[in-house]
Amino acid sequence: MAKSSPARSDKPRAILVVDMGAQYAQLIARRVREAGAYCEIAPPHRALQLARELDLAGIILSGGPASVYAPDAPVVPAELLALGVPVLGICYGMQWMARTLGGEVQASKQREFGRQAIAVRRAQDVLDGISGHTVVWMSHGDSVTRLPAGFEIYAETPTCPIAAMGDAQRKLFGVQFHPEVTHTLRGRELIENFVSRVCQLSGDWRPESIVEREVRKVREIVGEDGEVVLGLSGGVDSSVAAMIVQKAIGPRLHCIFVDNGLLRLGEREVVEQQFKGQFGIDLTVVDATERFLNALAGVTDPERKRKIIGREFVEVFRVEAKRFTRANFLGQGTLYPDVIESVNAHGGATAVIKSHHNVGGLPEDLDMQLVEPLRELFKDEVRAIGRFMGLDERIVGRQPFPGPGLAVRCLGELTRERLDTLRRADAIVTSEIEAAGLHTQLWQYFAVLLPVRSVGVMGDARTYEEACAIRAVESTDAMTADWAHLPHELLARISNRIINEVRGINRVVLDISSKPPATIEWE
Secondary structure, three states: OOEOOOOOOOOOOEEEEEOOOOOOHHHHHHHHHHOOOEEEEEOHHHHHHHHHHOOEEEEEEOOOOOOOOOOOOOOOOHHHHHOOOOEEEEOHHHHHHHHHOOOEEEEEEEEEEEEEEEEEOOOOHHHOOOOOEEEEEEEEEEEEEEOOOOOEEEEEEOOEEEEEEEEOOOOEEEEOOOOOOOOOOOHHHHHHHHHHHHOOOOOOOOHHHHHHHHHHHHHHHHOOOOEEEEEOOOOHHHHHHHHHHHHHHHHHEEEEEEEOOOOOOOHHHHHHHHHHHHOOOOEEEEEOHHHHHHHHOOOOOHHHHHHHHHHHHHHHHHHHHOOOOOEEEEEOOOOHHHHHHHHOOOOOOOOOOOOOHHHHOOOOOOOOEEEOOOOOOOHHHHHHHHHHOOOOHHHHOOOOOOOOHHHHOEOOOOOHHHHHHHHHHHHHHHHHHHHOOOHHHOOEEEEEEEEEEEEEEEOOEEEEEEEEEEEEEEOOOOOOEEEOOOOHHHHHHHHHHHHHHOOOEEEEEEOOOOEOOOOOOOO
16 A cells, blocks of 8 residues: 655744635645745644644634634634744634634624725734735625734724734734735735744745755655655656655666656657756656556546546556566655645545545555655745756746646547647647747646537538637646636637647637636646
């Protein structure tokens, strides 16, 4: 059975984010990382235990959908407020803190959702340097109506008299708004104030310290004579994972590139050229196209696709690893958002969105221990580490590509013909966006082949072919994303090229959905 990496024994001073059921608990954690501090997320029932295990510098209580006075409200240990470290409550977290310490919370007469202007009364502590009026993002139906003893009002709105509160002596603070979202104009500054001014952290969660820590951990796991096989896709995740493992154990790293028939146009050739030629990494290329397509024949459910691809991927690894007698370790580029979305890793009330092949697809009988140096990192942290380690910008800046590849962008049944059609359409989308110089502003941009046929006319003849969707989004961490407003001229050029150059497609549509409520990928 696949075994997870052992717990770290050298964790830096940390902020604990308690997930009260908010989809944005991960976004809070990301903002803490951006402020240069390490953090971990825990559900309420594990929060006190983890707080005692960490070298704790502070606690952030997230928002959540419940009411603090409801029977099913999250049960949070009140002892968290007596650990002697600063605490910041956000939305529900503020309400829970207020009620726990003797204040009152009631349903608001007028709910606040969306942008609101707050008036700052006390420009100090978490609001240090933020005076006057500023725009924040509200999303609440309850409000604190009476402060606990020792607290003062730090900010207000006309409909929310206690928009922020604080007890400077005990270093307990609460904000009714959401500083973690970009709609709160000075939200990052507020979180930075909490991290650096209130918790007095030095901001040493940086690429150099992360690399040093991860390299040390890999050496501890693998030992002096262990070997690692790692699936190298050529994307930034597996590439940075490979660089960290190689720095830790050198030539005892053996990379395997599996051509599963679900890759983008020319991807195999690029990987061979860069990693075998340029970096001199021990790289084995396996053409397993037939194996994967046979296993996926007739499968249309996206979760089944993921499981099958994960299973076949590791089975190919199992065969290749036999050549390396000491290769008892499997390296993977698993990221923090992968773990969060896939298995609800922290046990909180946050909804599970989908599984990822490198988390949910591992067979139970895999007799290898996982080495996942990126498991606690977000995508932009991985990019920063890649640049720090000297990876080519063509790799570091490459847009994310899902583990299951085109299988989750080719909706419906997977055939060689449909995959080839999607590959050509996707190459047109990416090449045109990059030629226009817009790729640096986008998180992802790609084509999706839809199992929907429609009537068209080409050369005075009737056609009945499939539709292609263009997906382009802007994001900083993939936790939230906005659809990109591409120029009409560019969209017209892409559509014209696809319909004229790619047989099998006679209609091109544009996906204008943001995340949430949609996800970035279609499946």
